[in-house]
Structure formats: C-alpha cells, structure tokens
Amino acid sequence: MKVAVLGSGAREHALAHAIEKSPKCEKVYAIPGNPGMSIMKIECVSDISANDFECIKSFCREKNIDFLIVGPEAPLVQGIADIFEGENTFVIGPNARAARLEASKSFTKFFLTKYQIPTASYKVFHKTEIQEALEHIKTHTLPVVLKADGLAAGKGVIIAQTRSDAKEALLSMMQQDKFGKAGHTVVIEEFMQGIELSTFVLCDGKHYAILPEAKDYKRIGEKDKGLNTGGMGAISPVPFANEAFMKKVETEIVQPTIQGLIQEGIEYVGVLFIGLMNVNGRPKVVEFNCRFGDPEAQVILQRIENDWIEIFEHIRKQNLHECRIKIKKVHAVSIVLASQGYPEQFETGKIITDYPSTEEYVVYHAGTKWQDGQLVSAGGRVMSIVAQADSLSEAKSKALKGAARVQFENKYYRKDIGFEFN
Ligand code: AMP
Ligand code: GLY
Numbered sequence: 001m002k003v004a005v006l007g008s009g010a011r012e013h014a015l016a017h018a019i020e021k022s023p024k025c026e027k028v029y030a031i032p033g034n035p036g037m038s039i040m041k042i043e044c045v046s047d048i049s050a051n052d053f054e055c056i057k058s059f060c061r062e063k064n065i066d067f068l069i070v071g072p073e074a075p076l077v078q079g080i081a082d083i084f085e086g087e088n089t090f091v092i093g094p095n096a097r098a099a100r101l102e103a104s105k106s107f108t109k110f111f112l113t114k115y116q117i118p119t120a121s122y123k124v125f126h127k128t129e130i131q132e133a134l135e136h137i138k139t140h141t142l143p144v145v146l147k148a149d150g151l152a153a154g155k156g157v158i159i160a161q162t163r164s165d166a167k168e169a170l171l172s173m174m175q176q177d178k179f180g181k182a183g184h185t186v187v188i189e190e191f192m193q194g195i196e197l198s199t200f201v202l203c204d205g206k207h208y209a210i211l212p213e214a215k216d217y218k219r220i221g222e223k224d225k226g227l228n229t230g231g232m233g234a235i236s237p238v239p240f241a242n243e244a245f246m247k248k249v250e251t252e253i254v255q256p257t258i259q260g261l262i263q264e265g266i267e268y269v270g271v272l273f274i275g276l277m278n279v280n281g282r283p284k285v286v287e288f289n290c291r292f293g294d295p296e297a298q299v300i301l302q303r304i305e306n307d308w309i310e311i312f313e314h315i316r317k318q319n320l321h322e323c324r325i326k327i328k329k330v331h332a333v334s335i336v337l338a339s340q341g342y343p344e345q346f347e348t349g350k351i352i353t354d355y356p357s358t359e360e361y362v363v364y365h366a367g368t369k370w371q372d373g374q375l376v377s378a379g380g381r382v383m384s385i386v387a388q389a390d391s392l393s394e395a396k397s398k399a400l401k402g403a404a405r406v407q408f409e410n411k412y413y414r415k416d417i418g419f420e421f422n
Pocket of ligand 1: 120145154156157159189190191192193196218275286
C-alpha cells in the first residue's frame, strides 16, 4: 500500500516513520515533508505545496495512493477531504463540516451544550453586540476567558485577570481586527482551574478507538511561564490519567461526542483531539482539534504497537470497533528544540550539527532545510527529540541527552518537561 502524509513538521515526520514500519507499506510520500524524512520507504515530494489541493489530488491519482493522512488543521478546515470525495485515495481526516469542531469555537460550545458534554459555561457575542459583551464582562467572575471564534494560529485565546484586560482584548478582536474575521465572533467563558490533558480518538464516522493520552507543555518558559507556543514538549502516559479518570473521559466525553456527531449527521473520519481540563477529578472539554497534536503525536506514536495501515483499513471499512489498540507500557517524552526568539520573531539559518537519531532517542525534524549542502534552521520549532523508557525520569534523561547533543547557535529548549510529576 502507498500512503501520503501531508505536512512538514515533526508530527508528520513521526507519522511517516510510524506508517513506514507497517509490513503492508510499500511507500510513504511526504508532501512536502522535511529534510529528515527522506529515508527508507519515505520520499519527500517537496515541489507540491500542502495548500495546492488539485495538485495533491493529481499526484495521488498518478501514484495510486491508498491513504492520505493530513497532519495540520488548515487543509482539513479548507476542505481537502471534500475534494477527495469519490477518489480512490481515502483521506484520514475530517471533511470541512466536521472540522468545524476546530474551526469554530462557538459551534463547538453549541455542540457541547446540546449534548450535555462537560465544558466551561459560556456566551457568544458577535461584532454587532459589543455593548452587550462589555456588559457581560462587567459582571463575569475573574479570570475570564475570551476566545476568537475562528482559527487564529493558536493565539486566539486570552485569559484576562482583570476586567480592563478583558475589555481591551474584546475590543482588539471585535474593533481592531486583531485576528481578522476569526475574531468578529467571540466566546466569553468561565475559567477552569485544573491540569490539562490531550486525548486522541480515532473515528471512522460511526465508531471510535481511543489512543494513549498525552500532556503538552505549551509555554515557552520552564515551570509553565511565559508566552504560549505550539508546544515545547510532551509526555505520555500522563500520571493522573489513571483507569478511573480515563473511564470518565470515555463515558462522559468521548461517547456523547461520537453520538452527538452521528445525530447531527456529521460523519467524522480521522483523529479527534480533545483538549481536556481535569477539574477536581472531573474531565471537562477545553477544545476540540481535528488532527493529531504536535508534539503530542511524537510521544503517543511511540506507544502504539499496531500496524498503522491496518488501522487505516479499519477506518476505511468503518469497523474501527474491531480494532484493538495495543499500547506499550512505556513512558515517552518529547523535547522541542526551538530557535532563539520563538514564539515571537525568531532566528533562522543556523547550521545544525550532531542531529542523527541514536539508540537512545529519535530526532524528528520540523523547521529545518538544506542550504549549500548544510542542514540549517528554518522555523521556530526546529526539531523534536523523542525517547522512551520504563519510567518517566529515565525517558526524560534520554531525551535531554539528545537535546543537549544536537547543536545550533542559540538553541533553546525546556529542561523541565514532565516537571509536575518528578
Ligand atoms: P485553545 O486554543 O482553546 O487550546 O486554548 C489555549 C489554552 O488556553 C488552552 O490550552 C488552555 O490552557 C487555556 N484555556 C482555554 N480555555 C480555558 C478555560 N475555559 N479555562 C482555563 N484555561 C483555558
Ligand atoms: N500541541 C498542541 C496542538 O498541536 O494543538
């Protein structure tokens, strides 16, 4: 079988790596892929952009691709799965209607409320209701959470500690177009106090299979200080997500979500990423995403023993309930190496050395490129170092070894991934 992976980050690198291990896999094409990916059965198709859907479709026809798995949300939200309807290539990823679970926070809140799935209480305001929104803020408990309705590159959520900060955030979205149209509708919601957790559910439109959970470290600074990033590291399993907690996640969140989707006539195919808050032992939904997380994918893929092409076949045949996910009892840790300045303006073009994977850790590329025969940095998140072991601390020390060994000028990484569980 031939598989195409759409995207160029460390998440897609890890996915291609996992798929390539399937004995059924003849070839994996990474569109456009990254410099770390061109090994074994993986081939990068770097001249096709991830946004050129017609070109991707022609390529998949020409190469007889069986499955196309889409890494990032943007192509899904823009309808790549819809464009492949009727094609021989089966897309692992939801259509645009289903991807609204990530693309519209107001739609998600409406859905969660309708199906009585635990989440923060909220109200939605449109640009035409600024006065009402300001009045609402005046009496809201603090902190208060404001969310731009649409996609805002992970920056559309503001946790305001004071009413004046909340007012300023609201006006920046609704009047000053901070996130363009994405901020013309704003969700104002209750702040949930707790620890976050990422859960991943495979869906075939009718059935689901739960994958291992992960915890993502989103802040740039150690001990979760500083600006939000795409994710600076991840761990799996998550120590507090014991069997009893995960049972609650399944019965109180996953099952009603899948039922609700079916009832709405939404055929959700692919990965559903559920961002959860553990509020005093009760899981509540923070958000949905329509794809794997990055760097969460890097750790959960380490723990799944199944043949990925078999999983894709179950999804295509809509018999995912017959697929048993085999989870390795190991701890996996990923540490992201970032460029100086990230998540704001960052440096690029730094020569990278000592980056090969070793027996102790795997190196997945993200923002790298070839320049004059040398590997150089080309993004905010440059690489992910991933390791596994019998304990979290052992996995972490292996990953830290890799993080220290890879060299580029002004390399930055968090040394405290998993710190709460030491
Ligand atoms: P999102 O873009 O929806 O993932 O939100 C970004 C981050 O904001 C989440 O990962 C949480 O850390 C935080 N967040 C969002 N909504 C809430 C909430 N209602 N209460 C507390 N934290 C939240
Ligand atoms: N690591 C969070 C995300 O992929 O959205």
